[in-house]
Amino acid sequence: MKTSDIRSRFIDFFAKHGHAVVPSASLLYNDPTLLFVNAGMVPFKPYFLGDEAAPYKRAVSAQKCVRTLDIDEVGKTTRHGTFFQMLGNFAFADYFKAEAISFAWELVTGAEADGGLGFDPELVWVTALKGDQETIDLWQRVGIPRERIQERGLKDNYWHMGVPGPGGPCSEIYIDRGPAFGADGGPEADEDRFLEIWNLVFQQEELSSVRAKDDFDVLRPLPSRNIDTGAGLERIALLKQGVANMYEIDEVYPVIGKASELSGRRYGADPTDDVRFRVVADHVRSSLMLMTDGVTPGNEARGYVLRRLLRRVIRAMRLLGVTQPVLGELLPVSRDLMRASYPEIDQSWERVIASATAEEETFRRTLQSGTAMFDTAVGAMRAGDTAVLPGDKAFQLHDTFGFPIDLTMEMAAEAGLSVDRAKFDELMREQKDRARADAKAKKGGATSHEAYRSLRDAGEVPFLGYTDLDLATKVRGIVVDGRLVDRAPDGSTVELVLEETPFYAESGGQDADRGLIAGDGFSLQVIDVQRPVPGLVVHRVEVLGEVPVGATVDARVDGVARHASSQAHTATHIVHAALRELVGPTATQAGSYNKPGYLRFDFAATHGLSTQLKSEIEARANQAIIDNFQVTAQQMPLEEAKALGAMAMFGEKYPPVVRMVELAGPWSRELCGGTHVGSTAEIGVLNLLSESSIGSGVRRVEALVSTDAFAKFAAERALVTELTDTLRVQPDQLVGRIERLLTQLKDAEKQIAALNTEKLLSGAAALAEQAIDVAGVRFLGLEVPGVAGGELRTLALDLRERLGSAAGVVALVGGAEKPMAIVATNDAARGLGLRAGQLISLACSALGGKGGGKDDLAQGGGTDASAAPAALAAVRQALEPRG
Structure with missing residues (x-):
């Protein structure tokens, strides 16, 4: 049975039993406690926590997951893999233990011809939490004899997230692979022979404190009981395909x-x-x-x-x-x-x-x-x-x-x-x-959201700021240090929730709005706006006067700042579209940030942009501004937006109905909840400031827009004017004049360098006399401040020749702005195993840098000029008796 067939059978089975089919979320799920999605339940976590109302009572998914904690065990066992696919069925205040167990038994043991997985019922073992008689009875009811049901402790058969939140007993399903894979006696005896394929979690309690897997405090029963299951697709596949481990299945x-x-x-x-x-x-x-x-x-x-x-x-x-x-x-x-x-x-x-x-x-x-x-x-x-x-x-080789x-061990063995x-x-x-x-x-460190959830239970806080910047509303709640309070005193900074709001909460790379909330006898300066839980907008405010819960207020957004933010956000979409048009479809978004007058946009790329290409991108963006494209936004089903080619951010979780922002039809279509100008001409102009690398495979462009861009252009024009006045040339002659000056400067520097080299070499004989004997090697280690580049190299070679035919090593530390080191060895020294490339590494390490080169001559640099004596000492120490 192919892996894809197993996936289809699982999905189809639960879809037939009324479960909504939920596509796999991205591995980059928006959760600050996770690097990657590491379990099938992660996308449903807000529903289990009560942060969001579940849009369905039942769901089924095949979720891609990555776990890397045991990366060093990969390949050594049948149980460790970094990428895996978790099949799962979920119920939110719907069915519970009896139905979950019945569904699992039917699918696991059902005939392949009928859409089941076809496992022999005689090979199925299960576990239950010690003392969970209800679960034991339910398994016996579907047909598993008591001797194939094993009870285990909290460490094995109680599930929680490792933090306060939902938890509950679980029941695991195992398949007996036979005596060739280990000892008899069920999962308690051997979990290689008895391979776990599915875990059924019965969420029924809220935990207030979690100290370890089997050490936690139960706060109270959950308001509703939920089902959360996870079946390992790869484990099922290895059993159905008759292979020894998950690395030998058809997809691997x-x-x-x-x-x-x-x-x-x-x-x-x-x-x-x-x-x-x-x-x-x-x-x-x-x-x-x-x-x-x-x-x-x-x-x-x-x-x-x-x-x-x-x-x-x-x-x-x-x-x-x-x-x-x-x-x-x-x-x-x-x-x-x-x-x-x-x-x-x-x-x-x-x-x-x-x-x-x-x-x-x-x-x-x-x-x-x-x-x-x-x-x-x-x-x-x-x-x-x-x-x-x-x-x-x-370890340094591993870590650095x-x-x-x-x-490392292989290389060491080769060296004896x-x-x-x-x-x-x-x-x-x-x-x-x-x-x-x-x-x-x-x-x-995750902040408790209990106060936020309490306010959210009163209903979603509508964001009306797409059309209204001034709104009459009421104070729903006030939060101080994570607790609900009745009023906020004069001079305090608190979190405020309104019944509805015109203020944009920071998201999608766009800064939060600023503004004022005023009422009878008080005013509140809005300094930040966030969405700590979905559907709830929280305003961080500085209080002047005293504000009570329930007060009627006038909420006014700073319109000038909002418009400037909207200009920058729309310009970000324009830059994205220009990059995709001129660089190619691989220039996908990897992050963005925009605020009044400024934007930055990160995109996937393996190489930097040429000067010509940067100019073309800036010109294309400004042409889009001049063309005065209408900026439209419309709500539509997620799948419809994707079918239209709307761009989405990796890792973002999108609701079933999304907002698509469009410029010039298919030229720019993005899923976006941010605010935008009505037409591109409102942006005025865009000035592309820079393009740089921010990591392997990710580039960043930065730009100014509107009056900030005009100000930048004006400053650059003033600079050009100052240069032309100073050099007494016309603007179109400026580059040529500067190039001639640079050529003259370089010629002068060469002449000075030649004179300096001549001066240095004239004193080389006296310097060579300072060589000392170190274990039969003539060693000359000198600090020569101010000598760098070719001069330092020439001096080192001259001094090496003056040491004669006996084994000799020259080490010099010079440099101008930063320390520079050079090591030269002669034939006799190299015959003793002294290589310049190795010695320079020791010197540069002391200088706080790196170096390299050939056996006879090597150079490098560092950052700490005061460590020159230590660098020379490191080379000298390497010449000590070598055994």
């Missing part, structure tokens, strides 16, 4: 086949190679799905996770003997396997493969840098007569250069050395502990 194994073809090694021939093959298959698919949903490789958060996955693929293939680029060969295989279930892969493919290829090129260069550091460390070890690479060096430990693995593992544990503590702090 062909990647192993391609890796085997590229490496010339056979899967199944060597257990160590098999782990590497499985890592490749898992990580290629995970990387594909993350990049499809808009993640680009980077050094932080989501980008770092993706970078690590891609680099582990490259590393695993290297350990399989493949040194040429591989991602361009492997990713298309996974694309062809997954595109039927996720058509968005094809839409994003060009961007995905460009991003992956660029990352592979970057990592290949990084491997070279890391290898140089490794070689330096090996040289130092041999000099110290030790055969064990320190664990902190191995992305070297996995097994790659070993690695202090215990110390490395200790440092890795410390890093993971810090990461877990940080994640726990983020979860625990």
Whole structure:
């Protein structure tokens, strides 16, 4: 049974039983406690928490998920994978235990011919929370004998989110794979033989405090009981396809086949190679799905996770003997396997493969840098007569250069050395502990929304600011430090909720409105507006006077600032459309921000924009402004908007009915809740300020609009005028005049450099006499402030020659604005294993920088000029007796 068939059977079964079919959410779900969607219930979390009313009583989904906490275990077990698909059925104040158990039994054991999964009922085992007799009785009622129902404790059979919120007992379904996979005795005896495929969670309690998986406080029963289930699609597939693990199912194994073809090694021939093959298959698919949903490789958060996955693929293939680029060969295989279930892969493919290829090129260069550091460390070890690479060096290779430990161990073994693995593992544990503590702090730091939910229960706060900037309304509630209060005193800063509002809450990259809320005997300055829970607008205000709950007020938005924000927001849409038109459809939005007079727009790209292209984008944007396109907004079903080609932000959650903003028909269609001008001519003009990289695969453009753009143009015109007056030329002659001046300046600098070099070399003989003997090597280490570039290089080569034929090393630290170092070695020194490329790394490390080069001559720089003595000392120390 194909994986796609299993997915269809699950969805169809529950759709037939009245469940709304909910498409998979993006992996980049808008939740501050999560990097990625890591469970099928995540998109339904607002309904379980009561932040939003569920739009349906029953739902079914096949949700794509990513978990990376146990990334190092991938490939070693049947249970660990980074990307997986969670099938789930959900009920909100509808059915409960009896129906959930009945549905699960019917689908799991139902005949394949009737749309079921066809598992032998005699192989099904289940677990229940210890003492949950109701669940035990219900399983017996559908046909499972008592001896195949095992009771387990809170750690195994009670579910919660790890933070205060909903929780409840759960019941897991296992399939017995047979004696070949382990000992008999049910899940309690062996969870490799008895493989869990489905967990039914019976949400019935609200938890007030959570200290551990099995240590929490129950506040009260939930207002309504809910069902939340999760079935592992890949686990079901491996059982139905009769394979040994999830890496061998039909949606994954062909990647192993391609890796085997590229490496010339056979899967199944060597257990160590098999782990590497499985890592490749898992990580290629995970990387594909993350990049499809808009993640680009980077050094932080989501980008770092993706970078690590891609680099582990490259590393695993290297350990399989493949040194040429591989991602361009492997990713298309996974694309062809997954595109039927996720058509968005094809839409994003060009961007995905460009991003992956660029990352592979970057990592290949990084491997070279890391290898140089490794070689330096090996040289130092041999000099110290030790055969064990320190664990902190191995960890530095991992943390700084992305070297996995097994790659470092392989390189060490090739050099006849070993690695202090215990110390490395200790440092890795410390890093993971810090990461877990940080994640726990983020979860625990979530503000209580109880006061907000109480105000939201009174109804949604309508936003009327698209048409009304001045509105008569009432104060619904006041919140201070997370608590509801009856009134706000004079001089305080509080959060205020109105019955309806004209104030735009910060979202979609647009700043919140500012303005005034006034009533009888008080006025409130609005300094921020947010939506802490869906449907509720909260105004942060500074109070003058005293305001009670229920007071009638006049809410007035600062109209000038609103119009300026609208100009910038519409201009952001124009820049996006211009980029897609001139750069291509891969220039998809990766973030934006706009405020009065200013905008920035982040987009996916592997290369920067040329000066010519930036000019074309600015011209195209201004042409759209001149053309005076009407800006229209209309409400429509989400699927209809997508069918029209409306652009949506990755990771954003959109309701069934959305607002589509349009400029010039299909030229610019975006899902957007922001405010806009009526026509593009209201923007006036756009001045594109800059374009730069903000991370691997992401570029940023910044621009000014309207009067801010005019002011910038005026300042630039004034600068040109000042230059033309100073140089006594016409504006069209200015560039030529400056170029001639620069040429004259460079010629003068060359003449000065030549004179300086001549002066330095005239004193080189005296400098060479300062060389000292270090373990049989003539060493000359000098500080030469102010000497940099070619002068420093020429001096080093001259001094090396003056040291004669005996082993000699020259190390110089000079530089102008920043310290610069150079190391030169002669033939005799290199015969002793002293290489300039390794020695310069030691010097530059002391200077707070990096260096590199050949065995005979290498150079680099740093940031700390005061560390010049330490840099020279580091080189000298490396010359000490080498054993």
